[in-house]
Amino acid sequence: MVSQEIIKKENKDVDNAILKENRKQTILDKLFHIVFLLCACMAVVAVFAITIFIFSKGLQPFIPGNEEGTYSFIKFITGLEWKPSQNIYGIGYMIIASIYATVGAIVIGVPIGILTAVFIAEIASPRIADIVRPMIELLAGIPSVLYGVFGFAVIVPFVRNYISPFQLGDSLLSVILILSIMILPTIISVSETAIRAVPKSYKEGAYGLGATKMEVIFRTILPAAKSGILAGVVLGIGRAIGETMAVILVAGNPESGIPRTIYDQVRLITNNIVLEQGYAEGLHEEMLFSTGVVLFLFIMIINIILNKIRSKVVEK
Amino acid sequence: MNNRARKDLFAKAVIYLSTFITVGMLIFIIGFIFKEGLSLISLDFLKRDYNSTTQYVTANKSNDNFKEPSNLSENSVFIPQYGIAVREGINEELEEVIVIDYIVKDSPVSKSFNAANNIFSIKKLDQIKKINSQDYNDINFEEAVQIIKNSNEIKLKVTRPGGGILPMIITTLELIALSLVIAIPIGVLASIYLVEYAKPGKLINIIRFATESLAGIPSIVYGLFGMIFFVKQLSVGESLLSGGLTLSILLLPTIIRTTEETLKTVPISYKEGSFGLGANRLQTLWRIILPNAVPGILVAVILSIGRIVGESAALLFTAGTFAKIPLGVKDSGATLTVRAYMEVKEYANVEMASAIGIVLIIIVLVLNVSMRIISRKLSKNNN
Numbered sequence: 299m300v301s302q303e304i305i306k307k308e309n310k311d312v313d314n315a316i317l318k319e320n321r322k323q324t325i326l327d328k329l330f331h332i333v334f335l336l337c338a339c340m341a342v343v344a345v346f347a348i349t350i351f352i353f354s355k356g357l358q359p360f361i362p363g364n365e366e367g368t369y370s371f372i373k374f375i376t377g378l379e380w381k382p383s384q385n386i387y388g389i390g391y392m393i394i395a396s397i398y399a400t401v402g403a404i405v406i407g408v409p410i411g412i413l414t415a416v417f418i419a420e421i422a423s424p425r426i427a428d429i430v431r432p433m434i435e436l437l438a439g440i441p442s443v444l445y446g447v448f449g450f451a452v453i454v455p456f457v458r459n460y461i462s463p464f465q466l467g468d469s470l471l472s473v474i475l476i477l478s479i480m481i482l483p484t485i486i487s488v489s490e491t492a493i494r495a496v497p498k499s500y501k502e503g504a505y506g507l508g509a510t511k512m513e514v515i516f517r518t519i520l521p522a523a524k525s526g527i528l529a530g531v532v533l534g535i536g537r538a539i540g541e542t543m544a545v546i547l548v549a550g551n552p553e554s555g556i557p558r559t560i561y562d563q564v565r566l567i568t569n570n571i572v573l574e575q576g577y578a579e580g581l582h583e584e585m586l587f588s589t590g591v592v593l594f595l596f597i598m599i600i601n602i603i604l605n606k607i608r609s610k611v612v613e614k
Numbered sequence: 615m616n617n618r619a620r621k622d623l624f625a626k627a628v629i630y631l632s633t634f635i636t637v638g639m640l641i642f643i644i645g646f647i648f649k650e651g652l653s654l655i656s657l658d659f660l661k662r663d664y665n666s667t668t669q670y671v672t673a674n675k676s677n678d679n680f681k682e683p684s685n686l687s688e689n690s691v692f693i694p695q696y697g698i699a700v701r702e703g704i705n706e707e708l709e710e711v712i713v714i715d716y717i718v719k720d721s722p723v724s725k726s727f728n729a730a731n732n733i734f735s736i737k738k739l740d741q742i743k744k745i746n747s748q749d750y751n752d753i754n755f756e757e758a759v760q761i762i763k764n765s766n767e768i769k770l771k772v773t774r775p776g777g778g779i780l781p782m783i784i785t786t787l788e789l790i791a792l793s794l795v796i797a798i799p800i801g802v803l804a805s806i807y808l809v810e811y812a813k814p815g816k817l818i819n820i821i822r823f824a825t826e827s828l829a830g831i832p833s834i835v836y837g838l839f840g841m842i843f844f845v846k847q848l849s850v851g852e853s854l855l856s857g858g859l860t861l862s863i864l865l866l867p868t869i870i871r872t873t874e875e876t877l878k879t880v881p882i883s884y885k886e887g888s889f890g891l892g893a894n895r896l897q898t899l900w901r902i903i904l905p906n907a908v909p910g911i912l913v914a915v916i917l918s919i920g921r922i923v924g925e926s927a928a929l930l931f932t933a934g935t936f937a938k939i940p941l942g943v944k945d946s947g948a949t950l951t952v953r954a955y956m957e958v959k960e961y962a963n964v965e966m967a968s969a970i971g972i973v974l975i976i977i978v979l980v981l982n983v984s985m986r987i988i989s990r991k992l993s994k995n996n997n
Contacts, residue, residue: 442926546959
């Protein structure tokens, strides 16, 4: 009897210990759950913080009663002169320059990029593809500053000496050329993935109907990979608009003037921030944040378009 | 040749031309950077400070004479009392100086003191302009050597030539360490939440949207934010810390996305096995899931390093632009990339920028290759 009781008691102790251990584990699990959640929320916090700080500082000049001075929003957006020393802050000509530069880069870069992707995915033998692909990766990995150095030392003198009728190297053309090279890796890698994702049966069907290789590529594969390629193009636009350091070295960055030809000097939205952030104060500094807000809005629009394209791809 | 064949040929030609342009551009750019910068590249370029420094240092004669090494060049004279070899040379300002050509191990000059009474070890290629307040301009080389030989204690004006990128290398490494220490844990834990804990719903959608938005924000906007928030609002100042914190946010999307991908590839049977053996969720996480995700986390680390090394716009106003070795996380310094930009922007010094560029391209190459090796291993494991 006595021994049985002891055994019972021992069992109870063991049960209690297990219960205790389990409870500890549950608490630990919950604790870690919260830690993981907090970490996951950091991204949300960061996006909020960035948006709030940039917007609150950047929108201040347009709110009446701002202590650093106010400025008309319309004048800011449509202004064709940026002269901080005279309190003139117009970024209209920069917005136009940014759009021109991006469109130009897309016009040159996208066809070259897509066709290179076609080469890697469809034409090159596996061995050659394995040589070209790391090269594209390297092109993607080169810091943008080095593109700027290259542009500054090669493209600008080239444009000045051989192309520009005004003997001016810093120009919209130089910017477009640099950006076209810089968006290539993005467009190539995304397009290549999209081209590879096209079902084999499409190709086989086309070949079966007697199409040549080029007809298969241009009439069947590329149309089928359209959405994926489009996503690559939009990503390329994002990169082009946000690019700063390479462009700044080849743009000329004038204080006014809508570019009328591709040989004109330009100042892009991004350049404006980097050029003057180092010493700007008061209203001038706030206006640079306002420039940041405009850049932010551009990027947001691009992201929304990108999401729309992506969800379309998923639907398919 | 019929019309169709001609069209085909044309299409093919255009495709080859495009590829040629892409590859040609890459080779052209890299070739240019190497051609411009290669003349500067040497071990000294990596080891030297950016600015030259001049100090007055004092060294005591050793009691016993040092043995002369056999591999000295013809022009240099060995001073056994101090264990150094010196030769005539010319500094950056084209003045005549004495150059330290060789230093014996345990030489007293490597334990010399500067004016602030700190140890300042004289190194090879340091330049001497004054000996015991005797200007080298006023005496010739032989006299100078005699003075050094005859003094029990020598006081030297030593100039260490600059022109190197050591400060930038150190800044870059410190910034990499700092950003990774902050961003990797947060990113990895966040992706654990997204893959293992989160249930489909609003919260996860918001987190995903936020991560994607972060990925799309241009680095100059990060730079603006880092400057207004870390540098000014939290008054950390222009420093490694501000730069590192800014970079950590910038790296989050990359780390989360990459880790998430690998966490998803851990076979569900592993988890089921672990649960079946009575392990709870945390134990399964630490013992089963995370070890299997290590290669993926490594990929995230490599991608992050690549991003940090290439970053400039986000660092320009957060971490600083001066070529100096940061004295702590609260001190500022320029990374390699930032400095390459400043060299071109301020001095139009394409040669220096290209030399830094060579170092950067080599780093990128090493990163790309190690990434290939890891992902090859990954795909082998998965099969």
